[in-house]
Amino acid sequence: MAHDLTSSTVGRQNILNNNYALEQIESNLSLGGTYWHDETVFTKVQVAELLEIDIRTVERYLENHYDELTQNGYKVLKNIDLKQFKEDVSDIDVGDISRIPSLGLFPFRTVLNLAMLVTESEKAKAIRNKILDIVIDVVAQKAGGHTKYINQRDESYLPSAYKEYNYRQEFTDALDYYLQADKWKYGKYTNKIYEVVFLENAKEYKNILDLKKKDQIRETMYSEVLNAIASFEHGLAVEMKQQYDELGRKLTTKELDTLIEKAAKNPYLTPHINDARAKMASRDLCFRDALHQKLESYIQSVPTVDFEKFLGETSKSLEERLSDPDTLAVLKRLKDR
Incomplete structure (x- = not known):
């Protein structure tokens, strides 16, 4: 704040x-x-x-x-x-x-x-x-003594994290199957997606939240941010396959960069990306006292409903959620899709 x-x-x-x-x-x-x-x-x-x-x-x-x-x-x-x-x-x-x-x-x-x-x-x-x-x-x-993982107190976090994990796997598979690139491609294109969604690369994000080397970045992200990343990853994976089929060969890095630039301007994704930026910038400033300078123009006051979501009776730690039968049932349905 x-x-x-x-x-x-x-x-x-x-x-x-x-x-x-x-x-x-x-x-x-x-x-x-x-x-x-x-x-x-x-x-x-x-x-x-x-x-x-x-x-x-x-x-x-x-x-x-x-x-x-x-x-x-x-x-x-x-x-x-x-x-x-x-x-x-x-x-x-x-x-x-x-x-x-x-x-x-x-x-x-x-x-x-x-x-x-x-x-x-x-x-x-x-x-x-x-x-x-x-x-x-x-x-x-x-928040249980710390705010690093306050995002996980949202009941939407686990389903969003699970879906994003699957779309992440789909995207990394697409990088393997459809792109001519070296072993550094995963980190490089993860950063490109982060920069599209919330204007920061992984290192910048870690520095702002004061995360340790062993901390997993996506474990600290809000469900809306994970959903925006998942949408972007899924869309890119689909377009990479389509272009691979049309060309009859793997894409060059320049061709993938062009796809990313095009996707970044997709009007269907814009509302999700803007929402993710606003949620990240506003909540991190309020709950984590962390300022995302590149997202400063997106900062808004945090609504009362968010305090209930992250601090109220419906909020729970990840450990509590993992022992909740209702949450486990949701994850099972996601797994069975």
């Missing part, structure tokens, strides 16, 4: 989409506020006091970041809702709200959002630092 939260919309949203971290942050920070309609809320006056800034500063951030703050819970009470709030909090000190026609409310999530934006407040800075510490701890704890 981006550590300078004041300047990173993606970094802020990754934290605010992580409900597991938000629960721990609210418990640890004890910021106060008013409990209303099953959530903790703050008035503008309370927020200003909490962050040790004046109300005009709060209003300025509201004006400059209205869409983001509204997306993350800020709301304005009027009419019946305001009347109800006044009645419910009449015995709580939230400032004089008896005569106002409307009232802005900041749920806890929005207060965190504001604290990650405000640069004039030492209190906000302290909250940001605490938030980052808690988020890092929660992700590590939920």
Whole structure:
């Protein structure tokens, strides 16, 4: 995740989409506020006091970041809702709200959002630092102490890995049968596929994720990335055979390079490749604190559903999945195809 939260919309949203971290942050920070309609809320006056800034500063951030703050819970009470709030909090000190026609409310999530934006407040800075510490701890704890193989906690990982393994074998067989090349062809063309799918070769990928020499790259890849690679490998294997049959001889490396260049521009593959790039760049930055610079333009905030996928109740370690009868049944069906 981006550590300078004041300047990173993606970094802020990754934290605010992580409900597991938000629960721990609210418990640890004890910021106060008013409990209303099953959530903790703050008035503008309370927020200003909490962050040790004046109300005009709060209003300025509201004006400059209205869409983001509204997306993350800020709301304005009027009419019946305001009347109800006044009645419910009449015995709580939230400032004089008896005569106002409307009232802005900041749920806890929005207060965190504001604290990650405000640069004039030492209190906000302290909250940001605490938030980052808690988020890092929660992700590590939920991922079993490390994030190298957090991709394997997705229930789609094993079926995708199995299918990709088969298509990988199909592609390496095609290199043997249909290409005039030396023994270095496997590594060379694996890198060419990686560079098409996610713009990095194997060495670059390992360096970014700080993988060891013995670590298997594809064991760290998300299911969407494996699916994109498998699609590319399968398509190339089919086209190599077709061209081999047409020519009546093995392909030269130049002819295979041309096929790869053509496949890279295939409009049917483009959505899968773009999705794989976005998933890799965004999740690695969020979960592994790893920046793929060549994919920086693809980085998005990680949606709430991904936190559930990799950290929630449905996520499991690879060992747990391999002992799950349902997963084994899926793999058996794939094997029997």
